[in-house]
Amino acid sequence: MNKKIVIAGGTGFVGKYLSNRFGKAGYEVIIISRQPGHVHWDNEAAVNEALEGAEMLINLAGKSVDCRYNEQNRKAIFDSRINTTRMLGNALLNCANPPQVWINSSTATIYRHAQDRPMTESAGESGTGFSVHVATNWEKAFFDFRLPRTRQLALRMAIVLGRDGGVMKPLKNLVRTGLGGKQGNGEQMFSWIHIEDLYRVVVFLQQHDELSGVFNASSPCPVKNKELMQLMRKHMGIPVGLPMPVWLLRMGAVFIRTETELVLKSRWVIPEKLLQAGFEFKYPLPEEAIKNVLTDES
Secondary structure, X not given: OOEEEEEEOOOOHHHHHHHXXXXXXXXXXXXXXXXXXXXEOOOHHHHHHHHOOOOEEEEOOXXXXXXXXXXXXXXXXXXXXXXXXXXXXXXXXXXXXXXXXXXXXXXXXXXXXXXXXXXXXOOOOEOOOHHHHHHHHXXXXXXXXXXXXXXXXXXXXXXXXXXXXXXXXXXXXXXXXXXXXXXXXXXXXXXXXXXXXXXXXXXXXXXXXXXOEXXXXXXXXXXXXXXXXXHHHHHHOOOOOOOEOHHHHXXXXXHOOOOOHHHHOOOOEOOHHXXXXXXXXXXXXXXXXXXXXXXXXX
């Protein structure tokens, strides 16, 4: 019998990468999605069958937050996370042989705007606002389930850096068009994780039965926004980039239908629990991660 992993919401940037890496590792990877060719969320029997006997469930489902936070989008962002988490939890309760591990995505945005000190799992402080409201309710929906045969871990993911999607495409476009300077005052912290390290974190957590609860999935070396943009310019060979003041960012966000929070909130997150557990990052430093993502080096 093939080893089996289920990835819910696995058709996005992160899900495709994890699916490919686990496939190469010899797993049968089953995707739950609303897109054709996968197990459909509305097919309860198929979802239950997919989960039955799987080694691990990874839930990445949720509408992208890269949009305007109007009433309709707020509801979709909230419901797409809470409802899918509850659906999966109920499906696991129906399994005779449920996955041993359930990793549910969360977000490092659950912490407050932080420029005074880093946020860890043990000493981090929750913020306020819509994004924090979503994150806290998302984690509550996840941990409300009591699953004696399934170990539960919530990954508070920082911004994921990879070649095939995520934040790198818009950042590269800014640099190419000469707007690759600091955003706002440039002092806001940028917490990140290389997508290969995210995969390695998932594998590490799967292999360590003693670990459960909330984990910050972020590099141990966050970087200031202005330093991030300097690295982008350096490795793209574009020495100069005009800064983008807050007023311009707010105006531009309206036109490209997004929110300035995505670049102006200071996310200063440290993976305290992963480091204490002995996890070693392949890309701990921003320079080597940015270089890898922007070049063909492996």
